[in-house]
Amino acid sequence: MRYSALSLLRNGLAQHKHWPPLWRDATPKSSYDAVIVGGGGHGLSTAYYLATEHGLTNIAVVEKGWLGGGNVARNTAIVRSNYLMPESSSLYDCALRLWERMTADLNYNIMFSQRGVINLAHTEYDLLKVRQRVEANRANGVASEYLDLPALRQLVPILNTSDGLQLPVLGASLQKTAGIARHDAVVWGYARALQELGVDIIQNCEVTGFDVAGGRVRGVQTVRGPILADKVCISVSGSSSVVAAMAGFRLPLTTTVLQAMVSEPIKPLLHTVVMSPSLHLYVNQSDKGEMVFGLAPDRFQGYGSVGSFHILEQSMRTVCDYFPMLRRLRMMRQWNGIVEASADGSPILGKSPIDGLFINAGWGSGGFKATPAAGFVMAHTIARNEPHPLNAPFSLQRFDTGRLVDELGAGAVAH
Ligand code: FAD
Ligand code: PYC
Numbered sequence: 001m002r003y004s005a006l007s008l009l010r011n012g013l014a015q016h017k018h019w020p021p022l023w024r025d026a027t028p029k030s031s032y033d034a035v036i037v038g039g040g041g042h043g044l045s046t047a048y049y050l051a052t053e054h055g056l057t058n059i060a061v062v063e064k065g066w067l068g069g070g071n072v073a074r075n076t077a078i079v080r081s082n083y084l085m086p087e088s089s090s091l092y093d094c095a096l097r098l099w100e101r102m103t104a105d106l107n108y109n110i111m112f113s114q115r116g117v118i119n120l121a122h123t124e125y126d127l128l129k130v131r132q133r134v135e136a137n138r139a140n141g142v143a144s145e146y147l148d149l150p151a152l153r154q155l156v157p158i159l160n161t162s163d164g165l166q167l168p169v170l171g172a173s174l175q176k177t178a179g180i181a182r183h184d185a186v187v188w189g190y191a192r193a194l195q196e197l198g199v200d201i202i203q204n205c206e207v208t209g210f211d212v213a214g215g216r217v218r219g220v221q222t223v224r225g226p227i228l229a230d231k232v233c234i235s236v237s238g239s240s241s242v243v244a245a246m247a248g249f250r251l252p253l254t255t256t257v258l259q260a261m262v263s264e265p266i267k268p269l270l271h272t273v274v275m276s277p278s279l280h281l282y283v284n285q286s287d288k289g290e291m292v293f294g295l296a297p298d299r300f301q302g303y304g305s306v307g308s309f310h311i312l313e314q315s316m317r318t319v320c321d322y323f324p325m326l327r328r329l330r331m332m333r334q335w336n337g338i339v340e341a342s343a344d345g346s347p348i349l350g351k352s353p354i355d356g357l358f359i360n361a362g363w364g365s366g367g368f369k370a371t372p373a374a375g376f377v378m379a380h381t382i383a384r385n386e387p388h389p390l391n392a393p394f395s396l397q398r399f400d401t402g403r404l405v406d407e408l409g410a411g412a413v414a415h
């Protein structure tokens with residue numbers, strides 16, 4: 001059913017009893033042309049572009065748990081493209097353009113709000129790096145600007161910029177076209193589109209191994225039996241090292257826990273997104289009015305389901321110092337996700353050492369913003385067995401050749 005004002009009216013008159021489910025939970029078939037392992041945002045968008053751009057619909061997305069149970073709905077929903085290197089700028093800016101039309105493309109409101117993203121500078125060195133990034137963004141065609149203190153104060157009046165803070169606030173960069181999107185809506189929108197395209201979405205179907213013969217992938221083993229496929233894509237953010245090990249290769253990733261929390265809803269008082277990698281904090285206000293806080297990663301590797309308490313405590317202290325009017329705010333929920341960072345701070349997007357097996361991994365704390373572009377380029381790579389120009393620089397081989405894409409300064413938090 002196409003969503004429209006008319007369908008809303010019609011269903012409203014029927015007391016909203018006849019909306020069809022967004023997607024049906026499929027039972028695995030014995031074989032597909034392609035299997036996507038992982039039903040997060042990246043897995044779903046890869047399937048979406050395989051179907052819409054390459055006409056491949058005999059495909060399955062197999063998900064260990066439930067759709068939206070992974071990082072896609074655990075993140076703080078920040079979307080921006082103000083990266084340093086031209087390779088990254090092109091990839092993330094392609095994503096930004098796809099975000100801008102996603103609601104129309106999917107006929108599903110993903111609530112993309114281009115409210116701007118600010119990156120704070122706290123030292124002279126930070127200022128230098130912020131200015132360098134602004135210039136690099138402009139050189140790469142990404143509109144970005146430098147904010148001095150008066151301009152920053154006007155844009156974020158609730159930010160404490162007074163003297164006497166542990167790290168003073170000296171200036172910032174602003175990408176006006178950046179913002180946030182409603183992350184669950186992204187999952188539901190893709191799933192609904194995939195349902196219409198005839199793609200199978202299979203939940204509660206953990207992949208436990210790969211069938212490989214003569215250096216080629218032949219299919220996957222799952223808790224619900226084997227599935228044959230000549231093309232398989234691993235898209236399991238946070239579990240990539242574990243799943244790659246099942247296929248017999250290693251990834252240059254370190255894996256750790258990243259936490260976030262939201263407060264009770266309050267009146268609108270923060271109209272943009274504020275990030276500070278030095279303070280290990282990023283803040284925005286959701287459309288419901290909740291303050292959304294992203295915190296620092298744990299300082300050790302692990303796959304834990306609970307983040308370290310001292311990180312929470314430190315972050316809340318930082319909130320009280322830098323946003324003093326939020327001091328009496330009550331927190332409603334806190335959670336974490338497992339993130340995996342590569343040695344150069346850039347993702348791995350392309351072929352694996354096994355023919356027919358593709359890998360999308362290593363997004364650190366920043367893969368949500370790439371969701372549509374990652375799917376777009378991976379679909380191209382899978383369908384044509386060669387990378388799209390946008391993901392060619394992000395191959396796994398770059399760790400052998402040394403052609404790294406150094407984005408270690410571009411993350412929301414230091415990894
Ligand atoms: P996921 O949703 O995690 O999808 C992977 C799926 O694979 C999961 O559903 C998992 O269950 C499944 N899976 C794992 N193993 C198997 C298996 N063996 N078989 C089958 N399925 C399997 N990024 C941003 O750009 N902006 C942000 O503001 C931001 N904030 C973040 C805040 C936090 C607290 C966290 C944790 C992350 C944040 N990120 C952010 C990063 C972003 O969430 C991830 O990089 C991105 O969501 C990863 O892609 P995905 O959506 O496909 O991952
Ligand atoms: O990469 O923009 C980002 C981000 C913000 C919060 C977590 N990651």
